[in-house]
Amino acid sequence: MNRKIEWLVTIVDRGRGSTVAQVYQRHQIAVQLITHGHGTASSKVMDVLGLDEPEKDIVLSLVPGALSADIFRALESELHFARPGAGIAFSLALSGISAAAHSRITHGRVELCLPQEEMDMAQEQQHELIVAVTDADGVDIVMDAARGAGARGGTVAKAREACSETAQKLFGLTIQPEKELVLIVVPGSIRQTVMQAICTAVSQQTQHHAFAFSLPVSGVLGLR
Structure with a gap:
């Protein structure tokens, strides 16, 4: 059995964290926590776009390493992570x-x-x-x-x-x-x-x- 476990960090706009969690639940990811953060785009850029500083949901998950590729594909296909601004996800190997x-x-x-x-x-x-x-x-x-x-x-x-x-x-x-x-x-x-x-x-x-x-x-x- 592959015992490699990774910490998967997913950052999306506030309110979309639950949607990410539902995607992970369908892939039988058992451990998920959601906390909050905010984006760091400069005020000039936000003013030009007519936007406020974006608040973020941060979804923290532990996943078997063998599932990481499937999870990234699901984020791309179901939540369109390939589009700019849709979100970011990265994984870190545990020690x-x-x-x-x-x-x-x-x-x-x-x-x-x-x-x-x-x-x-x-x-x-x-x-x-x-x-x-x-x-x-x-x-x-x-x-x-x-x-x-x-x-x-x-x-x-x-x-x-x-x-x-x-x-x-x-x-x-x-x-x-x-x-x-x-x-x-x-x-x-x-x-x-x-x-x-x-x-x-x-x-x-x-x-x-x-x-x-x-x-x-x-x-x-x-x-x-």
Whole structure:
């Protein structure tokens, strides 16, 4: 089985994120989060076009590497990504992933979330970005574990889960559960130790499996 997993980032105009998520759902992409951003076109260009600064939906997905080409073809054929301004998508290879995350992406099953189940996918880099996805009440658990394993700090961003089976209905509207993205840059030498610590802490304190993965960082500034 091809265990390669990629982080797929898709950026489209605000309101189209749900459409992208539906395309991915049809391709059985299980992990999708949507957060917000904005475009960076210069004010002069926007004034000439008579447009306001465009707000964006950012769809974050984890996909088996074998499906990446199919996903890009779907974006081009169904959402016309070949046209200027339709959107942009790119994928990044992971350097590691927790067993629970890998199981969900590959539609497998995981019975235990043990430190040794964290899977290596690349050679050690000088620095790594660890991404942990958690509920709001899990941020402190993740960060306490990460700091205890040697991490200096992290950044938290809000996102919502797209096409979630746990979405609730309120007054006829679908309410998607909110998630927190915890972004932690660490020296490559402690990446596995930090991910193992997060996995163990989440499993012991919440009875849930840790959902975390890592990516290589090519350059860094401001870490001491």
